[in-house]
Amino acid sequence: xxxxxxxxxxxxxxxxxxxxxxxxxxxDELEFSERIDFANVDSLQRFGVDALAQLWYLLAGxxxxxxxxxxxxxxxxxxxxxxxxxxxxxxFLHGLGEFSFRNDLDLSDVRFEGGRxxxxxxxxxxxxxxxxxxIPFGGGIDSVVTVESLSxxxxxALFVVSPASGRxxxxxxxxxxxxxxxxxxxxxxxxxxxxxxERFFQGHVPVTAMITLLASIAAAASGRGGVVMSNEHSASxxxxxxxxxxxxxxxxxxxxxxxxxxxxxGEQFSDDLRVASFLRDRSELWVAKVFSTLTQYHHVFRSCNxxxxxxxxxxxxxxxxxxxxxxxxxxxxxxxxxxxSLREIFHAEPLANPALGAALATLVxxxxxxxxxxxxxxxxxxxxxxxxxxxxxxxxxxTHLVDIASKLSAPPFAALLETQGESRxxxxxxx
Numbered sequence: 001x002x003x004x005x006x007x008x009x010x011x012x013x014x015x016x017x018x019x020x021x022x023x024x025x026x027x028d029e030l031e032f033s034e035r036i037d038f039a040n041v042d043s044l045q046r047f048g049v050d051a052l053a054q055l056w057y058l059l060a061g062x063x064x065x066x067x068x069x070x071x072x073x074x075x076x077x078x079x080x081x082x083x084x085x086x087x088x089x090x091x092f093l094h095g096l097g098e099f100s101f102r103n104d105l106d107l108s109d110v111r112f113e114g115g116r117x118x119x120x121x122x123x124x125x126x127x128x129x130x131x132x133x134x135i136p137f138g139g140g141i142d143s144v145v146t147v148e149s150l151s152x153x154x155x156x157a158l159f160v161v162s163p164a165s166g167r168x169x170x171x172x173x174x175x176x177x178x179x180x181x182x183x184x185x186x187x188x189x190x191x192x193x194x195x196x197x198e199r200f201f202q203g204h205v206p207v208t209a210m211i212t213l214l215a216s217i218a219a220a221a222s223g224r225g226g227v228v229m230s231n232e233h234s235a236s237x238x239x240x241x242x243x244x245x246x247x248x249x250x251x252x253x254x255x256x257x258x259x260x261x262x263x264x265x266g267e268q269f270s271d272d273l274r275v276a277s278f279l280r281d282r283s284e285l286w287v288a289k290v291f292s293t294l295t296q297y298h299h300v301f302r303s304c305n306x307x308x309x310x311x312x313x314x315x316x317x318x319x320x321x322x323x324x325x326x327x328x329x330x331x332x333x334x335x336x337x338x339x340x341s342l343r344e345i346f347h348a349e350p351l352a353n354p355a356l357g358a359a360l361a362t363l364v365x366x367x368x369x370x371x372x373x374x375x376x377x378x379x380x381x382x383x384x385x386x387x388x389x390x391x392x393x394x395x396x397x398x399t400h401l402v403d404i405a406s407k408l409s410a411p412p413f414a415a416l417l418e419t420q421g422e423s424r425x426x427x428x429x430x431x
Contacts, residue, residue, distance in 0.1 A: 003199065003200075003201055005068060005069045005070065005071060005105070006027050006028045006067075006068025006069065006070040006071070007028055007070060007071060007072065008026075008027075008028060008070050008071070008072045008073075008074060009025070009026070009027050009061070009064070009065045009068065009070035009072070009073050009074070010025065010026040010027075010073075010074040010076060011023075011024075011025060011057070011058065011061055011073075011074065011075050011076045011078050011114070012024035012025055012026050012031075012076065013076070013077070014053060014054060014057040014078070016044055016045060016050055016053050017044070017045075018043040018044060018045055019037065019038045019039070019041060019043070019044065020035065020036060020037045020038065020044075021035070021036040021044065021053055021056070021057070021217075022034070022035045022036075023035075023056075023057040023060055023061065025061050025064045025065075027064060027065070027067055027068045027070060028068065028070070030067075030068075030192070032064040032190040032192060032193060033190055034060055034063070034064075034187070034188065034189055034190055035164075035187075035188040036056075036185050036186070036187055036188075036214060037185070037186045037188075038183070038184065038185050038217075038218055038221070039183070039184040039185075039186075040157075040181070040182065040183045040184060040222075041183060041218050041221045041222045042221050042222045042223065043221060044217065044221045046127075046220070046221060048125060048220060048268050048269060049217060049220045049221050050079075051079060051081075051084075051118075051267075051268040052213065052216050052217045052220055052265065052268060053217055054078055054079045054080070054084070055084050055087065055088075055213050055264055055265075056210065056213040056214055056217060057078065058075070058078060058080070058084070058088045059087075059088065059091055059095075059206070059209055059210050059213060060210055062091060062092070062095060062096060062205045062206065063189060063193060063205050064190065064193060065092075066096065066099055066200075066201055066202075066203055066205060067193060067197075067199075067200040067201060068200070068201065069103070069105050069107065069201050070110070071109065071110065071111065072110070072111045072112075072113065073092070073110055073111070073112050073113070074113055074114045075112065075113070075114035075115030076114050076115070077114070077115075077116055078114070078115050078116070079115075079116060079118055080115035080116065080117065081117060081118065081264075081267050081268075082117075082267070083260075083263040083264045083266070083267040084264045084267060085115065086260060086263070086264070087260040087261060087263070087264040089112065090256075090257075090260055091206055091209060091252075092107060092110060093107060093108060093245075094245070094246075094248070094251045094256070094257075095205065095206030095209060095251050095252055095257070096203075096204075096205065096206070097242075097245065097246070097247040097248060097251060098203065098204040098239070098247055098248075098249050098251075098373055099201070099203030099204050099205065100242075100247075101240070101242045101247045102203050102204075103201050103202075103203055105201070106243055108243070125220065125225070125268075125269035125270065125272025125273055126272070127223050128219075128220065128223055128224065128225035128269070128272045128273055129155070129223055129224065129225050130225035130226060130272075130274070130426075130428065131153070131154055131155055131225070131428070132154070132155040132157075132223060132224040132225060132226070133150070133154050133155070133156055133157075133219075133224055133225070133226035133227070133228050133429070134157055134158075134159045134183060134215050134218060134219040134222075134224050134226065134227050134228070135147055135150070135156060135157070135158050135159060135180075135227075135228045135230075136158075136159045136160075136161075136211055136212065136215045136227070136228075136229060136230070137158040137159060137160055137171070137174075137175055137178075137182075138171065138230075139168065139170055139171035139172075139173075139174040139175065139301055139302055139303075140301060140302070140303040140329075141287055141288060141291040141301060141303065141329065141333075142230040142231070142232065142279060142287055143230040144174065144178075144291060144294060144297050144301060145230070145279065145287050145290045145291050145294070146228060146229075146230040146278045146279060147178050147180065148178075148290070148294055149278065149290060150228060150278060150429060151428065151429055151430060151431050153428075153431065154226075154428075154429065155224075156180055157180055157181045157182065157183050157224075158175055158178065158180050158181070158182045158183065159182075159183050159184075159185070159211075159214075159215045159218055159219075159227075160172075160175060160182050160183075160184050160185075161184075161185045161186075161187055161211050161214060162184065162185075162186050162187070163186070163187055163188075163189070163310050164186055164187065164188035164189075165310055165311065165312050166312050168307065168308050168315070169307075169315075170300065170301070170302035170307050171302070171308075173300040174297060174300045174301045174302070177296055177297055177300055183218050183222065185214050185218065187214075189310075194310060204249065204373065206251060206252030206257070207252065208229075208231070208250075208252040208253050208257075209252035209257055209261060210252075212227065212229060212252070212261055212275065213261065213265075215227045216261075216265050216273060216275055219273060220269065220273055225272055225273055225274065226273070226274045226275075226276075226426075226429065227273070227274070227275040227276075228276070228277075228278050228429065229253075229258070229275070229276065229277040229278065229279075230277060230278060230279050231250075231253035231254070231258065231277040231279060231280060232277075232279045232280070232282055232283060232284055232287060232377075233255075233279075233280060233281060233282060233283055233420040233421050234283060234284055234377045234378040234381055235250040235253035235254050235255075235375075236248070236250075236254040236255045236256065237250075237371070237378040239370050239371045239372075239373060240370040240371075249372075249373040249374065249375070250375055253277075253375070255280060255421070255422065258275070258276065258277055258280065258424065259424070261275055262274075262275045262276065262424060274426055276423075276424040276425050276426070276429075277423075277424070277425070278425055278429065280421070280422065280423045280424065280425065281419045281420050281421050281422060281423040281425075282419065282420060283377070283381055283416040283417070283420050284332050284377035284381050285332055285335070285377075285381055285384065285385060285413070285416045285417060286416065286417050286418075287332075288332040288333050288335070288336055289335075289336050289417060291333070291336075292333060292336035292337050298337075298341075298345050299344075299345060302319065303325055303326075303329045304316060304319045304320050304323060304325055304326050305323065305325050305374070306320045306323065318347055319345075319346045319347060319348060321346055321347070321348030321349075321350050321353070322350070322353075322356070323374075324359055324363065324372040324374045324376055325374050325375065325376065326346065326348075326350050327350040327351070327356055327359055327360060327363065328363060328374070328376040328377065328382070330342060330346060330349070330350040330351050331350075331351060331360070331363065331382060331385050331386060331389070332377065332381075332382075332385050333345075334351060334385065334389045334392075334395070335385055335388045335389055335392075335413070338394070339394045339395065351389070351395070351398065351401060352395075352398045352401070354400050357400040357404070359372075360386070360400075360401070360404060361404050363376060363379065363382045364379055364382045364383040364386050364404065364408060364410075365379030365380070365382070365383055365408075366404065366407055366408065380410065380411050381416060383408045383409075383410035383411075384410040384411050384412070384413050384416055385413075386401070386404065386405050386408065386410070387405050387408055387410045387413070388413045389401070389405075390402045390404075390405035390406075391405075
């Protein structure tokens, strides 16, 4: 059906309590609220933390803005400094890039108004300890590798976000293996946005950026001076180009987003609170190689998105073995873990499934479509992994795998195990 865009989206206000946030929004005449409850944090009502909460509030609004894709956005009385505004504007344009593409809505026409600049104030973070860090943890190979590779001299804790419908079992099991303390946030989206409504536009929002800001709030409220993300080099690679702009499903995991978030946080805390991705200069293959040695996690971790649905009844209890994410994780681990061991982990063989041949071809860049709208590596990394795997005797019977590999021109496998590009990681996270 043809949907009409809303006229106006308004940021109504943010309530900040010692351990909770409630954001209020209006889309034309519809009212929405989102609530975050923190556990194992000190008070959110500390100098400077309120400014981070305002940033989260603005970014979280995209979950409700998208329902109507309004022509005008009113920031109201929300505190909005220069770099914070730059982050929010980029989030509307690029964080909603996939949403715009799928719905054929060019959001470059959105008009912004409102918001207020605070009087200049000195950065507020003297109580933050740079040796104490918080690690947003999703239970996949990326965050596991960060946890196990980060300097053990640091005081480390995990940060886990759960929906109000209940915690994710595989994530909790993987976190338990780490043995680290957990700081938590429970996210209660407005019930109206979770229900099917033919009036609403649907699509992807920059969730990782929202989680990064929630982690920054939790860190600052608890005296921690670092937020350690787990986003690799390839997260910056676009899926496609549309209206002259790159569209990246993983924009909120990209280097551009990391810099924008870091600058917006730094506007309030200078260098007292560092937000950076530990894996930024690493490839997916490097991460997979390190993960292959962490055998204690092999039978508890999960990266299949079907295990992380909001509705508890819809969550898969095991790897589905069919989706792009299952196929990708199987592919990048295959150079480092035996086929028999992979079968025990996945209870399936996505790489050997001929029905997934077209999906595999797309992953490695020779399919008929663009890179999947999933958190997967770039086609060059995938191609290099496939060429390497196809040369292994234990995979020679998988004819479609060998056939696709024969068509590829891939970068050298060893080169992808070296550092890749820039990194903002401070030296004390590495020693």
